[in-house]
Amino acid sequence: MVAAAWWLRHERRTDNPLIDLGIFANRHVSAGNLATVGLGWALFGSYLLVPQMIRADPGTTGYGLSASTATIGLLLVPLAVGQTAASPLAGLLERRLPARGIFADGLLLVACGMGLLCLARQSAIVVGVAVLLLGAGAGAGLQAGSSTATSGVAPEVAAASTAANSTIRRLAGGVGGQTNTILLASFAASLSASPTFTGYLVCYLLAAVLCLTGAVLVWRVH
Numbered sequence: 001m002v003a004a005a006w007w008l009r010h011e012r013r014t015d016n017p018l019i020d021l022g023i024f025a026n027r028h029v030s031a032g033n034l035a036t037v038g039l040g041w042a043l044f045g046s047y048l049l050v051p052q053m054i055r056a057d058p059g060t061t062g063y064g065l066s067a068s069t070a071t072i073g074l075l076l077v078p079l080a081v082g083q084t085a086a087s088p089l090a091g092l093l094e095r096r097l098p099a100r101g102i103f104a105d106g107l108l109l110v111a112c113g114m115g116l117l118c119l120a121r122q123s124a125i126v127v128g129v130a131v132l133l134l135g136a137g138a139g140a141g142l143q144a145g146s147s148t149a150t151s152g153v154a155p156e157v158a159a160a161s162t163a164a165n166s167t168i169r170r171l172a173g174g175v176g177g178q179t180n181t182i183l184l185a186s187f188a189a190s191l192s193a194s195p196t197f198t199g200y201l202v203c204y205l206l207a208a209v210l211c212l213t214g215a216v217l218v219w220r221v222h
Contacts, residue, residue, distance in 0.1 A: 023153050023161050031221035032100075032149030033165055035107060035214030037172040039141045042110050042207035044173025045180050046134055050076065050117070052184075053200050054127060063121040063197040078128050082135025083142075090143035099147035102140055104215040109137025111211040114204045121197060137211075145169075148218060176207070 023029050051072045056064025067075065090102050113134030120126040149165040150158050180203045187199030 023157050023164070026153055027221050028151045029149055029153060029161055031217050032103070032145060032151070033168050035103065035218045036141075036145050036149065036165055036169045038107060038207070038210035038212075038214035039110060039138065039145060040169035040172030041176035041210050042114055042134070043138045044170075045176045045203065045207055046079070046114075046117075046131065048177050048180055049184075049200060049203055050127065050131060053117075053120070054124075056194055058122050061194045061197070063200070065122065065124055065127075075124060075127050076131060078132035079135035079138075082132045082137075083139035084135075086136040086139030087143045090140040094144060094147060099144040099151065100218050102144035103148045104218045106137045106139070106141030106144060107211040107215040107218070109133050110141065111137075111208040111215070113137060114208040114211070117204045118201050142169075179206075 024033070053063065054065045054067045054072060054075060057066050058064045059066075065071070086106070090106070093102055110133070113130045113132075116126060116130035116133065120130055146162050146165050150161040153161050183203050183206075184195040184199045187195040187202070
């Protein structure tokens with residue numbers, strides 16, 4: 001926090017800042033970046049939550065698939081497929097539709113995927129469908145979110161705005177991952193015990209709420 005405060009103070013005072021903080025005065029930029037928090041939180045959080053959940057032994061925890069490392073990798077393939085397919089499609093749709101709409105729809109898909117994971121206690125099919133929705137929403141959101149966060153800025157600061165959006169997404173993912181770890185640990189009886197499924201529900205629902213809030217924010221501001 002101290003380092004962040006120092007950096008913000010330095011950026012405001014220097015004649016040649018790394019990021020022109022004035023771009024955040026643009027409400028379109030601010031809304032797009034705030035919405036990006038939900039996307040980064042959910043996407044990077046899923047990399048932690050889903051493998052742990054499906055690796056659990058249902059006989060002792062009441063959830064999970066006792067999945068091996070290879071099985072976990074196979075169940076996460078739909079996430080990569082969704083991202084790979086949705087990203088170029090979103091780029092094509094931006095030629096006809098506003099980026100903010102595609103971004104909002106992507107966030108809604110991510111929220112649906114996180115919500116569906118709440119029902120994936122012991123179902124590989126539900127996990128596969130959920131991560132496919134998550135991947136498709138993330139693919140569309142990553143593409144359109146950057147365009148949304150740079151709409152209305154001057155051409156000379158567009159690159160800085162794009163970089164800021166990417167940085168915010170990764171910071172949100174890092175903070176989200178740490179928060180999810182703390183939440184799961186709080187639902188475990190001991191350091192060596194597995195968390196209850198309620199812990200996963202809380203993490204999934206938190207990510208879904210952040211994405212839904214981001215979608216509403218993007219639409220209202222734009």
